[in-house]
Amino acid sequence: MQIKSTKITLVGAGRIAFHLGKRLQAKGLRVVQVLNRSEGPARNLAGILRCDWSDDWSALDPEVDWVLLAVRDDAIAEVGAALAPFANTALVTHTSGATPGTVLAPYFERFGVFYPLQTFSGERNPVWSKVPFCVDANVPQDVVFLRKIAKVIGNLVYQVTDDQRAVLHVAAVFANNFANHCFAIAEKILEEKQLPFEMLHPLMEETLVKALQDSPADMQTGPAVRGDVETLQRHLHWLQQHPAWQTLYRELSVSINPALDLSATGKSRKKK
Ligand SMILES: NC(=O)c1ccc[n+]([C@@H]2O[C@H](COP(=O)([O-])OP(=O)(O)OC[C@H]3O[C@@H](n4cnc5c(N)ncnc54)[C@H](OP(=O)(O)O)[C@@H]3O)[C@@H](O)[C@H]2O)c1
Known part of the structure; x- marks a missing residue:
């Protein structure tokens, strides 16, 4: 497949469809239509991309080369089944980190995954050169094709199998969702004492810089890794509310330092 002449259908009109659609077009690739379950988002995105749209799966252009499914994880198989009668020999990939590519196997001869390992929300533009694209396909030539596309719209490309991607997604949840949740808790704790969250920004930045420079395990500081039981006790006591x-x-303290034995009452002692 020639990259620039590839005809692409985007299925879905949410965050990933919006960002990938805009980026594909900005790099001269041909998004020819948007298909989506609901009319409004399909119409909006097609307006932005200046292409056709439909809320009817049977409107899938039979001549497209690549169908990019950017729908919720739990809808991928269902939408795949609905599109199958109209897809001809197009390559069909989804964009999920958590769903195996093989969920598309019952419906398409050529299937795969085009997963951007980044968090996309709202209109905030990602730094595309720093987005790792995890690609895979059942046909080796399609892996080559997906690698080329990822290189055109980004810079970092990895071929990642279903097995590897499932675990990669677990790691991503720790690195992003859980780390962010901890930031959110820290913000609320400061709010309770009328302190601005900005006070923690330099600490958060330095934590990230150090974790990127070295192994985060080696960079760990704080009362848990030091085995500072008195401080841990005070913190757990305050957290009773x-x-x-x-x-x-x-749980996090024990995960940092398994030698700690923290009782369920908020009291803690060091394991002998
Ligand atoms: N957002 C991220 O940061 C990110 C990053 C990497 C990968 N991904 C993956 O990209 C995919 C899309 O995520 P997103 O963030 O773009 O989701 P989103 O913004 O919530 O959009 C979801 C899309 O799925 C469609 N949809 C939901 N349920 C459906 C159903 N039962 N049948 C048909 N269509 C349905 C929605 O259609 P309606 O308009 O009709 O509701 C909408 O177009 C997911 O697999 C996700 O894991 C997301």
Whole structure:
């Protein structure tokens, strides 16, 4: 397949469809239509991309080369089944980190995954050169094609199998969702004492810089890694008013330092 003459259908009109669609077009690739379950988002995105749209799966252009499914994980198989009668020999890929490419196997001869390992939200533009694209396909030539596309719209490309991607997604949840949740808890704790969250920004930045420079395990600081039981006790005591955060604090502390034995009452002692 020639990259620039490839005809692409975007299925879905949410965040990923919006960002990938805009980027593909900005790099001269041909998004010819948007298909989506709901009319409004399909119409909006097609307006931005200046292409056709439909909320009817049977409107899938029979001549497209690549169908990019950017729908919710739990809808991928269902939408795949609905599109199958109209897809001819097009390559069909989804964009999910958590779903195996093989969910598309019952419906398409050529299937795969085009997963951008980044968090996309709203209109915030990603730094495309720093987005790792995880690609895979059942046909080796399609892997080559997906690699080329990823190189055109980004810079970092990895071929990642279903097995590897499932675990990669677990790691991504820790690195992004859980780390962000901890930031959110920290913000609420400061709010309770009328302190601005900005006070923690330099600390958060330095934590990230250090984690990127070295192994995060080697960079760990704080009372848990030091085995500072008195401080841990005080923190757990204060957290009694927030039982869910207290549980998290205890579990994370023991995960950092398995030699710690923190009791469920908020008291803690060091294992002998
Ligand atoms: N957002 C991210 O940061 C990110 C990053 C990497 C990968 N991904 C993956 O990209 C895919 C899309 O995520 P997103 O963030 O773009 O989601 P999103 O913004 O929530 O958009 C979801 C899309 O799925 C469609 N959809 C939902 N349920 C459906 C159903 N039952 N049948 C048909 N269509 C349905 C929605 O259509 P309606 O308009 O009709 O609701 C909408 O077009 C997911 O597999 C996700 O894991 C997301």
